[in-house]
Amino acid sequence: MKNIFQNRGPGFYLSLIAGAAALLGAVLYLILDGGDKTFTPVGFGLALAGAASTALVVFTRLKFAPFIPSALYAAAFGVVLRVAVPSLSDVWNKVNFIGGNAAMGTGFAGAFLLCAVLGAASCFAGGEQALAEREK
Helix, strand or coil: CCCCCCCECHHHHHHHHHHHHHHHHHHHHHHHHCCCCCCCHHHHHHHHHHHHCHHHHHHCCCCCCCHHHHHHHHHHHHHHHHHHHHHHHHHHHCCCCCCCCHHHHHHHHHHHHHHHHHHHHHHHHCCECCHHHHHC
């Protein structure tokens, strides 16, 4: 079997880092924020699907493969931030009307944003090394 890490460029490794961070973020999101008003199973599912779809980047050489997890991370960011906004409004207005943990919601939204940025960077960093480097 051919080594899957052979002849891979920086984009491949950025995608792996984003996938590992998203998997860790999704698991922590479930464990730490599961009973709070800032939790949504959709955000958890999108982050987990993004981390799982990193397997496309690892096991295939498809050019569009890095875009799929990146889109899922961006969607997870948007969904988690949208759910955290009512709790943030409590903080901004100095009331406790809605409740929820605004810090957890924004923290996880930030983590999924980081995954989306890393995933987007991996799309343009090149998943394969140049042909001249491979032949050396």
